[in-house]
Amino acid sequence: MTIPALELKGIRKAFDSGKKTVLDGISLTVGENEFVSLIGPSGSGKTTLFQLIGGLEKPTAGEVWIGGKETTGSRGHISYMPQQASLMPWRSVSANIELAVQVAGIEKKQSVKMAREWLERIGLQEYTDAYPHVLSGGMQQRVSFLRALLSPQPLMLLDEPFGALDALTRQQMQQWLMAMWEENRRSVLFVTHSIEEALLLSDRILVLSAAPATIVEEIKVPFARPRPAQLWKEPQFNELKERIQELLHQGEAVVK
Known part of the structure; x- marks a missing residue:
C-alpha cells in the first residue's frame, strides 16, 4: 500500500473562542508525485488550511499526516511557494x-x-x-x-502563486510550471481561484464550499500528460469548467 504524501483527517478550525468556524471536517489526500488543486470562494479557508499543514496553526480538531507520520502542529515538513515571491x-x-x-x-x-x-x-x-x-x-x-x-521535502504547497501576474505572464507561467513539474515530479497541493488553471495543471481538483468550508466534490482530471497549451479548446475541458462553476455556486448556496 502506497503511503500518501499528505493526509488530512477531519480537519476543523475555529477562531474567536470557537464562534467562527472556517474549516469544518476537511479530509483529503495527496498521493506520491500527484498534483492536486484546491479551488473555492474567497474566504473559504484555503490559506488557513495551508497554515495548518505547515504547522503554523493547530487545528481545533483533526490530524495532519505527512509521509505516513502525524505532523499536526509541527513545522519543517513541507516546501512552500507563497502568493508573492x-x-x-x-x-x-x-x-x-x-x-x-x-x-x-x-x-x-x-x-x-x-x-x-x-x-x-x-x-x-x-x-x-x-x-x-x-x-x-x-x-x-x-x-x-x-x-x-x-x-x-517531498510535499510542495503552492498558494495561488500566479494570482498577482498579468494574464499573459500568468499563462506563460502555467506552461512553465507544468513543464517543470513534468520533469521533476513532486507531490503538490495547489491553491487557485482559476478553474482553467486547475484543469490545466491538476490530476485532481477538490472543490470547497464557502466558510465554514467542506469539500463539495472531488473531480479527477481526465486529460493525458503532457498537456497541450490549447487544452481549453477541448469540449470536455469546457464541460468540466462549467461543472466546477456550478459546484462553486452550489457550495455558496449551501452555506447561505
Missing part, C-alpha cells in the same frame, strides 16, 4: 536560492553549485548575480518556485 532584496538572485537550500541542510559549496546550475536550466543564468528588483514578476516567481523545488 518574497525574495530578499539585499541578496542576489543566486544568494536567495542558496540560502533556502542551506536552511534545508545543504552545505554552502553545494548550494552555490545547485543554484547556478538550476538558474541556467530555467533560463535565468544572466541574472545570477543580479538583485531581485531587476526581475519581472514572472521571473521572480520562477526563482520562488525554484527555492521550493530545491527544498528536500
